[in-house]
Amino acid sequence: MADDKNPKIDAATGTQFKGHEWDGIQELDTPLPRWWLWTFYASILFAIGYVIAYPAIPMLNDYTRGMLGWSSRGALEQELAARADQVAPIHQAIAATTIEKLAGQPQLMQAAIEGGRAAFKVHCVQCHGSGAAGGKGYPNLNDDDWLWGGDLATIEKTLIDGIRNPGHDATRVSMMPAFGRDQLLTAPQVDDAVAYVRVASRQDKPSAAAQRGATLFADNCAVCHGTDAKGNRALGAPNLTDGIWLYGGDTESIHQSVWNSRQGVMPRWDDKLSPATIRMLAVYVHSLGGGEATLVEAAAAADNGVEGNVAQ
Amino acid sequence: MLMPTDTSDLYEKRKGVFPKAVDGFYRRLKWAIMVVTLGIYWVTPWIRWDRGPYAPDQAVLVDMANRRFYMFDIEIWPHEFYYVAGLLVMAGVGLFLVTSAVGRAWCGYACPQTVWTDLFQHVERFIDGDRNAQVRLAKARWTPSKLARRLAKWSVWLIIAFLTGGAWIFYFADAPTLQREFWSGTAAPVAYGTTALLTATTFVLGGFMREQVCIYMCPWPRIQTAMLDEKSLVVTYKDWRGEKRGSVKKAAAHPGEFGDCIDCDQCVAVCPTGIDIREGPQIGCITCALCIDACDKVMAQVGRPRGLIDYCTQDDADAEKQGAAPRPVLKTLLRPRTIAYLLVWSSIGAAMLFALGARTRLDIAAQQDRNPIFVTLSDGAVRNAYTIKIRNMETRPRPMTVRAEGLPGALLWTDAMAREQARATVDVTVPPDSVAKLRLYAAVPAAGPQRQDFRFVLTATDREGGTASEPARFERPQ
Ligand code: SF4
Ligand code: SF4
Numbered sequence: 001m002a003d004d005k006n007p008k009i010d011a012a013t014g015t016q017f018k019g020h021e022w023d024g025i026q027e028l029d030t031p032l033p034r035w036w037l038w039t040f041y042a043s044i045l046f047a048i049g050y051v052i053a054y055p056a057i058p059m060l061n062d063y064t065r066g067m068l069g070w071s072s073r074g075a076l077e078q079e080l081a082a083r084a085d086q087v088a089p090i091h092q093a094i095a096a097t098t099i100e101k102l103a104g105q106p107q108l109m110q111a112a113i114e115g116g117r118a119a120f121k122v123h124c125v126q127c128h129g130s131g132a133a134g135g136k137g138y139p140n141l142n143d144d145d146w147l148w149g150g151d152l153a154t155i156e157k158t159l160i161d162g163i164r165n166p167g168h169d170a171t172r173v174s175m176m177p178a179f180g181r182d183q184l185l186t187a188p189q190v191d192d193a194v195a196y197v198r199v200a201s202r203q204d205k206p207s208a209a210a211q212r213g214a215t216l217f218a219d220n221c222a223v224c225h226g227t228d229a230k231g232n233r234a235l236g237a238p239n240l241t242d243g244i245w246l247y248g249g250d251t252e253s254i255h256q257s258v259w260n261s262r263q264g265v266m267p268r269w270d271d272k273l274s275p276a277t278i279r280m281l282a283v284y285v286h287s288l289g290g291g292e293a294t295l296v297e298a299a300a301a302a303d304n305g306v307e308g309n310v311a312q
Numbered sequence: 313m314l315m316p317t318d319t320s321d322l323y324e325k326r327k328g329v330f331p332k333a334v335d336g337f338y339r340r341l342k343w344a345i346m347v348v349t350l351g352i353y354w355v356t357p358w359i360r361w362d363r364g365p366y367a368p369d370q371a372v373l374v375d376m377a378n379r380r381f382y383m384f385d386i387e388i389w390p391h392e393f394y395y396v397a398g399l400l401v402m403a404g405v406g407l408f409l410v411t412s413a414v415g416r417a418w419c420g421y422a423c424p425q426t427v428w429t430d431l432f433q434h435v436e437r438f439i440d441g442d443r444n445a446q447v448r449l450a451k452a453r454w455t456p457s458k459l460a461r462r463l464a465k466w467s468v469w470l471i472i473a474f475l476t477g478g479a480w481i482f483y484f485a486d487a488p489t490l491q492r493e494f495w496s497g498t499a500a501p502v503a504y505g506t507t508a509l510l511t512a513t514t515f516v517l518g519g520f521m522r523e524q525v526c527i528y529m530c531p532w533p534r535i536q537t538a539m540l541d542e543k544s545l546v547v548t549y550k551d552w553r554g555e556k557r558g559s560v561k562k563a564a565a566h567p568g569e570f571g572d573c574i575d576c577d578q579c580v581a582v583c584p585t586g587i588d589i590r591e592g593p594q595i596g597c598i599t600c601a602l603c604i605d606a607c608d609k610v611m612a613q614v615g616r617p618r619g620l621i622d623y624c625t626q627d628d629a630d631a632e633k634q635g636a637a638p639r640p641v642l643k644t645l646l647r648p649r650t651i652a653y654l655l656v657w658s659s660i661g662a663a664m665l666f667a668l669g670a671r672t673r674l675d676i677a678a679q680q681d682r683n684p685i686f687v688t689l690s691d692g693a694v695r696n697a698y699t700i701k702i703r704n705m706e707t708r709p710r711p712m713t714v715r716a717e718g719l720p721g722a723l724l725w726t727d728a729m730a731r732e733q734a735r736a737t738v739d740v741t742v743p744p745d746s747v748a749k750l751r752l753y754a755a756v757p758a759a760g761p762q763r764q765d766f767r768f769v770l771t772a773t774d775r776e777g778g779t780a781s782e783p784a785r786f787e788r789p790q
Contacts, residue, residue, distance in 0.1 A: 012592075031322055031323055032322065032323050032324070033323070033324055033326060033524060033528055034323045034324060034325045034326065035326065035524065036323075036528065037323050129683075129684075130683060131681075131682075131683030131684045133683065133684035133687070140684070140687065142684055142687040142695075142697075143687045143689055143690065144690050144731065145689075145690040239690065242690035242691065242692075243688055243691065243692035243758070244688060244689075287727060289687065289695065289697060289727070289753060290687075293730055
């Protein structure tokens, strides 16, 4: 019990003091429990086992690689390979389903949208922007205005063959002449034509210049843009009466377009991406809010027709 | 004494503890608490609770996969995790309350380490006999009969440990299904892993580590000793009454010279942590009160008043030393500190109950597309897109509508609709107990403020009704 005579022994516990003291608080030399020592030895054994099994000790040019041959890079590769195996059947299914039929399979459609979202971030954002909102000369893919058409099959065709892709016969081409530069129209005539387009798009009030321009438009522009200036998707001629302008709808920008013409380009992708990826991109772009349903309905109608035939 | 005076050795071997069986008020209380706590632990996952066809029928279920926590009529979603946080705070304050009032009562009665050790010790007495037989057997050489006894004891421990570890997993899945899967070998590996781990820890901690857990591993005793004060009840040997110790014979021979303690060491014999309470309060004492029972029995036998060892506060002990009469235990419980804890504890509980009662069963959240923020459509209208999440916490499908309040002329449609179908409201049926995610488009004429605040209002259109709303913003090009 209390050992007042020996100052090296704590009276309450009978344990020896270590001799360390902080502000009157002293350290006791309490023995550790023996089992604790065993857990300590066990953890040493574990550490040795770990060093043998796993990469552990850095060397001059290398490191000890461990018996299991594990590496974080290898683990990542395994995970990526596993993921690839996981999505392979989905990609196969997407590649094997025509885009018109895809719409009838919501799950595949959803997978395609997500796959397209990922591919878009890699291949398309450079021009169309990360939100697909485009910019001057690069179409906004979120809206409902399409140069060549906004249904799934048409978008896919645009992706496959591109626009004005040199040396590719199937690519989409539209030829807007440089009316001013090539002196097809005089400078005042170009001004009049521009004035007409401004009126046709309800941005300006009718004027004498616009009236002169109307005649010029009918003679020079309506071939592609239509007599009502609503454009022609078969030719890739934009609708000039709506609220969306690829190169700007102000007088100055329209003047530029008429004088010099515009020749936007988009690469063909069929030589760079797999059919499944292109299909997924088309589905993703279609899902952004402006996708058109016409062809899907047509396909559904066609399907019904086939069934009808079978029934007969 | 807990620590050896011999410091020549850096490590101390565990001293065997062979607590003697005892009977009495506190022992019976401990039996009752053991039955209740073990009963709760083993029975709870098997209680069924009807929640309709769309939700599990297990009364208490932690559904990790679907991120739901069910407790009878209460269903907690992950976003309501603050209820669990609240429960933890209550547990913390509850610990303060209990400790400041009755000391280490948690340790002595309710701690799983105590309860399972108690159970294991009971098995030990059943197979090996009481204290003396156990001591003899421990010292004996390894003979076949000792081996047989040991194997028998370990087997029973192992069975209990397995039942303990195995019961845990039933809180995390449908119990009957999981049990079938478990025995047919088709349960998830984590079920077997958890069972194996908890079986091992129960076996080792309850069978072999016992008081070592309390003395060396557990942080609770340190925290609890810090929270005790001189008004907390602790198991106290009333030395002013007991000293000087001496047998009944000696006391009879020398009246007035000896105290009430007859130095029979019964209090030490029954102590599950193997300490001598007569050396004063110490960290090894889990306040199981078994020494009180033991000493009371001795006092009854020798015809002296009970309570030589008893629950007593430090202050009362000092007062009694000065000759005051013992204060009834109940009187020590109510004091400003415990009342303050009780108020905090119960107001948190009341606030949580109130919040539970008042919580809405449906909710809407809206996130505006930021890239692009707006899209001009060919007819000149401006479109914003939103990701809408509608939460239906009822366990049945519910029809709802969403409209944009404060956004004049707004037409809404979803990505599953054509713009021609856009209306002022969008109808959606939200599946039971789930969150429906919608991509919602809103279009308004181009003329208007660049930024316009409005609200998405969600209305349930079934009989129960109900509504929720979420602020949102519409943006136009400059
Ligand atoms: S001293 Fe008494 S109360 Fe404390 S652990 Fe031992 S038997 Fe239990
Ligand atoms: S049980 Fe009571 S009488 Fe016996 S030794 Fe302990 S304190 Fe003394």
